[in-house]
Amino acid sequence: MVIIGVDTGGTFTDFIFKKDGKWHIYKTLSTPENPAIAVLKGIKHIGHDQKKDITHGSTVATNAVLERKGAKTAFITNKGFEDIIYIGRQNRKELYNLFYRRPEPLVEQKHCYGINCRVNSKGEIIQEIDENEIDQIIQQLKQENIQSVAVSFLFSFLNPEHEKILKERLIQNGFYVTVSHELIPEFREYERSSTVVINSYVMPKMDYYISYIQENLLPEDQFRIIQSNGGVIAPEVAKKEPVRTVLSGPAGGVVGAYHIGKIIGQTRLITFDMGGTSTDVALIDGQIPFSTEATISDFPVKVPVIDIHTVGAGGGSIAYLDEGGALNVGPESAGADPGPICYGKGEKITVTDANLITGRLLPDYFLGGKIKLDYGRTYRYFEKYAQEWNIPVEKLAEGVLTIANTKMENAIRKISIERGHNPKDFALFVYGGAGGLHAAFLAKSIGIPKVIIPKNPGIFSAFGMLLSDIVKDYSLTVLLDARENSFNHLNQLFETLKEKAITDLKQEGIDQQNIKIQKILDMRYKGQSFEIFVPFSEKFIEDFHNIYEKNYGYKMPDKPVQIVNIRLRATGYKEKPEIEKIIEGTEQIPQEAIIDHRPVIFDGKEYKTAILNRDKLLANNEINSPAIIVEYSSTTVVPPFAKAIIDLYGNIIIEV
Incomplete structure (x- = not known):
């Protein structure tokens, strides 16, 4: 079987693959009009007739939202709440911009519909759904040529009966449908509705894209999509819940950096992924960072994602x-x-x-x-x-x-200094086709002492996808007083989520012994508006106070604590490629690795600079003068103010 990782970028589509026992890489120009064309071109180049195991990071959902090229979508909620996605929140992104306007929602206001039905805050039905009203709305949807429908009723996370009835009727009439209790059974109706709308908006496009690729694969090929949380899912799940793939590509790189960091003993990393269109940065402090407060085009996305910050600065x-x-x-x-x-x-x-x-x-x-x-x-x-x-x-x-460096430096400051982290305590882990050209300059300006550039950095996100496990996230709003609920009672609440998780992973071919369950609580001091993640244990209240103090510098042990949501993350471990060591050498660079010497401009001056072939460098080789290190997928610059060494796994370690 040929193992393939595919990452679609704004400029290039990247492939890493293992064939006949050897690893290879391949890049081809992306095809923005239909990204699947570049993906299939690469697969054909690798070997279309061979059985394949493919992991793919897709930008289809992201681009559909950013470019406003999704499906014609309708939004259905309770009567009187049709304006939820238009009212939103009072927070203003640009506080001092007098001309600031929030982006228009993805659904036109005339396509927001209300139905007379109601569930109260205890999950009790106080007004049944009207079948005649459903018929009338379906007729309107057909007249307006609506393709996809987002449904989000109040308190459906407590009682989803009305959403189930409406979903069945809409599917019978040929619509794509997303219902909130299946995608995100949590409170906060605006964020929940926004997530459901995005999912429905991109669903038809993602369905077509994935199906197009599947139709051109062999029946025995395995094909998975990487999610924004760093795990992979089956294509059928990605078709139904495409909102989970909005940060699909960048997530692969962070997962890869985390695994390489563990191997070389560097668990505190700032990842820096510079491609053709944008630069993505994330901070790893012993573990991959997650968030449920991500946005895309200023719209909230409430599904768990790796906490990645993006800035519009890339090679292009x-x-x-x-x-x-x-x-x-x-x-x-x-x-x-x-x-x-x-x-x-x-x-x-x-x-x-x-x-x-x-x-x-x-x-x-x-x-x-x-x-x-x-x-x-x-x-x-x-x-x-x-x-x-x-x-x-x-x-x-x-x-x-x-x-360009200043813009990327600001992105690094946002995820480090602005969150209380000192960049000097981290290493800069760099990948992406253009990352190595800028890494040392950024490290110097922001005070990061060490830069790590892995092998094949230009296709590293695709490689990271092969290191990803199958990950499923589940959540439920509970709104409980922490002191009045014991560890055993909360553990029972997790059981339903746990059973569903194990069933879902078994359906994807994962044996139970390869499944790991993580339980998490969203907790806050009573009266606050935001929560923090707390790993579930018998001392969950004490842990909350300590994590809160670490984040904000103080704690309030006498104040009542509330459990808002319970979360369960189920990981199905799959076989991963081995990170191989390279041949060891001495400090001296082999003569066959030196291609040439050329003049290169640094700070307005020309420096005689060595041109080195990375494939010929050996472990322990030292680079003590300006150098340009070339390889197939990327170029790395070692400026006059830096030196570099090649480690046992072929990483370039630049010291600034």
């Missing part, structure tokens, strides 16, 4: 003069088409072009020489813009890189 980010005449970069990207100037079609300066002009990116070693970058064309465009903007060419190139 476009440089321009802003309204004040200052040089700026991003968030607009040249993407895969037309791409950077050096690809041969683009006409706007990008971060990739700036790296080429400074000599940090080598035109004849990009993707192993399979794509030759056009330096002459790029320089001519730089001369044109440099003249228009009155900036010398080399200064313009370094300026673009400095601004």
Whole structure:
């Protein structure tokens, strides 16, 4: 069987695969009009006729929301609450922007419908659902050519009877349907409704995308999708709950970094994934960070996701003069088409072009020489813009890189310093096609002493997907007083979730001995609006106070504590690829690893810089002078202020 990991990015679609006992990598340009085309092209290149085990990270759900290209969707709730998704919350993203406008919801207001039915806060039905009303709404949905429907009734997490009745009728009439009690049985009707709307909005597109790929695979092929929580799910589940894949690709990289970090004894990491369109960062402090407060395009997504912060700065980010005449970069990207100037079609300066002009990116070693970058064309465009903007060419190139680095540095500050973490206590774990070009500069500016660049960083997210287990998240709102509920009583509440989790994982082919159950409580001081995660144990109240103090610097042991939600995470462990050691050498770099010496610009000066072939470097090799390390999927820069060593697993360890 061929084992394949696939990650779809804004510019490239990346593959890592094990065939005939050996690991290989492959990159192809993404096909934004239908991402499945690039995926299938890569699979055909690898070996379409062989039995395959494929794990795929998809951006289809994310892009459908960001680009507003989902299905025509309707929202159904209780009569009188049709405006839930329009009212939202009072929080304002840009407090001092007088012209700020929240993005329009994904459902038009005229397609928000209310039904006369009601369940109270105890889960009791106080008004039955009217079948005639359902018939009338279905007729309206058909007249409006609605394709997908989101259903979210008040207190359905306590009693889902009305949602079940409506779901059955809608499915009978050919609609895609999401009901809140199945996807997210929790309180807070706005966040729950928003999540259900996003799920319905992207469901038809995700269904088509996954089905299109499945139809072009062999019947015996195994195919799974990675979720935003870092676990994988069966394609049929992803079709029904596509909202769980909104951070699918970036999640794979964080999982991979966590596993590599454990192997090399580095459990405190800031992950840095720089691709063609954006940069994703996350902070790992001994464990993968999770959140239930993620947003996409400012819409709440209440399903558990890896806590990843994204900034619009990547290799394809476009440089321009802003309204004040200052040089700026991003968030607009040249993407895969037309791409950077050096690809041969683009006409706007990008971060990739700036790296080429400074000599940090080598035109004849990009993707192993399979794509030759056009330096002459790029320089001519730089001369044109440099003249228009009155900036010398080399200064313009370094300026673009400095601004891009500043934006990415701010993203790192957000997930570290702004949350009480000192970056000096962490290592920067870098991957993505463009990450190695910027890593050392970022580490220096923010005070991170060590940079780790794994093998094949340009396809590392795809590799991380192969390290992912099957993960299922379940939750239920309980709203209980912590002191009045014993450990045994709470344990009983978890049993229903546990039974469902084990059943679901067995259906995906996982044996019971390979299943791990984690129980978590969402807890808060009574009267507060937000909760923190507390691992469930016999001393859960004491643990809550201690975790609260760690997060906020104080605790209130005399104040009543509330359990808001119970959460259960079920992990089905599957076989993972082995992380292999490389051949050991000495401090001396082998002569066959030295390709050339070329001038490279750093801080306005040219430095004689060694060009090294990463595939020829051995463990223990030391790099003590400026160097450009080239490989198929990426390029790594070791600037004059840094030195590097190759560790036993082939990672480049840069010390700043």
